[in-house]
Amino acid sequence: MNKQILDLLTEMNKEIKSMKTDVNDLKTEMHNRFDTIEAKLDGVGGQFELTNESRIIDVDFIADKVNKLERELYILKNKSNN
Template sequence: MDKQILDLLTEINKGMKSMQSDIHSLKSEMHNRFDTIETKLEGVGGQFELTNESGINEMDFIVDKVNKMEKELYILKNKNSN
């Protein structure tokens, strides 16, 4: 009977070690997946930042040009009225 208990405990120990190994593998796999997802999300975020930045730069350029045109029109208008 002691031999049967010892064999049973040995099998349980092997099963637990196998389960620990499986859990460790799963943990590593999930960590890698989350790193991959995080990297992809950072890339997408970076694309949005670049898009917004170029839009802001273009908007500043356009606003500046419109302001200059308004100034030139004002000057021309005042020259013609004098």
């Protein structure tokens, strides 16, 4: 009976070690996948920032031009009224 219990415990120990190895392998695989996803998201985020930066620059440029035109129109309008 003691031998059967010892054999059973030995088999359970092997199974637990095997499961532990499987869990560690899964942990490593998931970590690698998340690193890959994170790298892709960082790349997409960087592209988004660059795209937005160029849009912001364009909007600032256009706003500046509109302000200058409004100023010139105001000056011309005031000159024509005098």
